Amino acid sequence: MSMLNKIGLILTMILLCLVASGCLKQGQTTREPDLIRVKSLKGRESKKVILIVADSLMPQAIENGVANQKLPAFQYLIQHGQYYNNMVSSFPTMSVTIDSSLLTGAYPDGHRIPGLTWYSTEDQELINYGTGPLEVVRLGIDPVLTNAVIHLNGSHLNPQLPTIYEELARLGRRTGSINGLIYRGTESHTLSPPAWMHAPTSLPKSIKVKGPDFLALGSLADPLKGIAKLPDGLTRRMGLNNDFSVATANYLIRNRKLPDFLYVYLPDLDKQIHKQGPSPEVKGVQELDRQLQSLLDSFGSPKEALQQAVFIVIGDSGMTPILPKQDQSVIDLRSLFKGYNVLQPGDQVSEKTEAVLAVNETMAYVYDLKSDKLDTFAGILHADPRIDFVSWKEGDWIHVVQGGGTTMLRFKKDGPLTDLYRQNWSVDQDTSILDLTIDTAQRKLDYGRYPDVLRRLYGALHSHPGNFLVVTAKPGYELADTSSPTHPGGGGHGSFGKEESLVPLIISGTEKRPQHLRIVDLKDFLLQVVTQ
Template sequence: MPVKRKSLLLALSFVLMLSAIAACAKPHIQQELPLSGENRSADSRPKVIMLLVDSLQSAAIDRLMQANKLPAIGFLIKNGVYKRDVISSFPTMSVTIDSSMLTGTYPDEHNIPGLLWFHPSERRIVNYGDGQRAVWQQGPVNLLTDTLMNLNQVHLSKRVRTLHEELHQAGFTSASINGLIYRGNVPHQLVFPNELLRLVMGSSRVNVMGPNLLGFGALSKVSPAPLPTGPAHAYGFHDEYTLQSLLQLIKEGTLPDVTFAYFPDLDGKLHKKGPADVSGVLEVDERLQRLLNAFGDWERALRDHVFILLGDSGVTATVAKKKTAVIDLDELMQARGYRNTPLGRTAAPDDDVAIAVNGRMCYVYSLSQRAPLAALVSLFASDPRIDLVAWKEQGWIYVRRGGSERWLRYREGQAYRDEFGKLWDVEGDWSVLGLAVHGKERRIGSPEYPDAFSRLKGSLDSHQGEFLVATAMPGTELHVNRSPNHPGGGNHGSLHREDSLAPMIVTGKGRLPSLPERQVEIKSFVLSLIQIQRKW
């Protein structure tokens, strides 16, 4: 199961499936639609529909476009703007990416470090849903608490505002359909579909704050119409549920000003078959055709709406031979005699390290004097399969190349300006991050590691603790505590460009602002789009 957004949703559906086996399912109680009294469908300004397709790749789009096999995506590109390489957040994992998209900040501000991370005060590994193992190792109560409550309502920093909160504050309406980050200003209830979950969680409902309309699988629906949310349909955590929810909003005339809709299915195919597989993109286009058909005429859809189709991260092919592809951190810790904290329990006093793997990236925490950070840095940097090791020390961020003694360090300063206008002091070997000077303004940057300084800093300042960040070389991935791996398939998580670049297509009514260079700028892009279209 992929260590990403799709994995989180499948873990949730697996909990629901287990409980459905043991108890009769109860009918879903439909939320009262908060837009019923404020439907502004007659307003002349267009609606914005954001379609986030997990792991959508520009290489696959380009290949299929050349073969004339993407009528819907081709229509959007022909009539809009297509950017192939928008830079993701880091680590390139679902909850961090979504948090950056929806808050316009990196993890040092929104405080969601990854799909897995070690909570310093609670002394446990937070796991928002790393496949079915999260159910068995984390326990259903911990999984559901972290995913349904802590992620949006507790861990996501209150010092930042989400796109939904900003829109509501400005007098606009919004919806989220299967999005992981959905915090807003409107109260909702997530309703469990059976009695066993009520017994597990102590209540049949969970109170959350979200946008005007919140669709979250079988737990919350945006329409009273029947939707595919039963056990055979993964309780709604799949593409068809997202599409049917959108189709119902269009049919009922209740599309809000901005709708954020997530399509998870492509990600699983690419983890299994690798980034060369294009079958999932063909399915995405077929669903997009059905969406455009719902407006009666594709041209008419563009007259009244702005469509944003985007991926979230790249996917790096994993070599087929498991022994080569998988860097086994359990074996590495055992060889050094380090005791590693398992998932699902509080770190014991005699635990030496905690490791939170996020695909091709991991956080490694020093928990005892037997495993000081310096020793962990040396251990990870000695392995040539490790790409980068990064850590903080005396106000500097150090980065060391795996399998070598080469290093550099940097901090916010005055000496060099990066491609996005930030100033840094840099010392050491620039080749560690492939840094070079670009353009007439002589700005520093790295084609190999886009926006490297800000993205690394974002992860290292995302939470408290004494820890390092390690990433795997292309073609390899990390393993610990029975984490899922994909030899012969694909994965992501690292800082490398193969994991870090995703497409974005924007098409629709009126004048469009310039497309963002980075996903962290998408929130401000949508807000500026709304304002421009409002004046148009």
């Protein structure tokens, strides 16, 4: 389930508890000037750019649906544009980290959002933006919502690294975000948590944030409140859903209030694939197609839509099928560390705490708080044959060992080998571990099953301070702590294999092409298209 879906579920849980206890009161709403300032200053003569991010949209579902003539909107956009099925996501392949890479143009070593959950050595706190209801209950609803609603954009996202909203504002362009996880911009906004959230949390009645000219975030920020009725009630995850996103975008289109750049996030597909597993035939993709069609029709017709706007549709990550429970598909990390003092969810770190687990589905960070057990922890993990890789950094070098194996690979930046992204590396020992192909004569390095793995792994291991391991599970398995969400028989992501890393990209309405097919490179491409 995506972070947005999980936050919506958490809000709904709080509301249900308060309704039952009779604590619900009607809150005040805050009206903002979004609709006044959002409209492009360049008028109708300039094409607007609409970026649609569909959580867990996978290439095989698009290709199967188009081949069977079940996805007319996708088919139209592909026939009148460019289609790629191999754009490389960020790592870990979790929405909050991917969106940070997309909107800043940097990997986690630049934007500083390591994952959906990670440990802050500065605050001595396990940061969790909303991995699942059970884990949220154990960690505490208050810290999870505070981190997700206040700190994620307010302080955790590197303040020295500009987002696309901030850069476009400096260039005099108008921007908007609908249900985006990462939205930091230059304009002042007020998030207004519903009154029923005040009792169980320490969230203030209003939260001042910086965002694009237009900011919609479900019930927390609805610039159309009192103007248009949107699906944001108790049964609709408080507006954190596809229908809310599409209805808001349709309003802007029909009322000629589109900004120069509009980001639209569609979270619903992720939940279905987590439950059922990835498949070429996904009913949710047909519903997504109908929603895309409604956006095209809001311009009058699909043809008119591409005359007035550039449509860019992407997935954020793929998924790998998770084996059934009887196949021991869930790797219980806590059980592997019996005998060590591992931080319990919701507890405070003490002098006795030896390890912290931060699980991001098929990937995890494992922290050594004593700075003397990292080798021991790595040995425990790679002894399990369900583990794909264990990795850590030592000085300039990054070491990688395969689960169940005995050989090792190490690499560092700025060596003699150049990959297809013009990145330079030194690589020693067993290159087959990461399926690397090296042409020594040409000094070239190519990737196999793990796209851009050296840079993505480097980014994760340098994303935040601490003495820690990066751990990934083999396809078919996922990692877990005491109350982590698991998906036996369904689908999971987090790791850096092709199944979880390669996502679709559709570009319609412009002849421009991105230099490289990586999410981290899309920001520069978007800036070119918006300012052309």
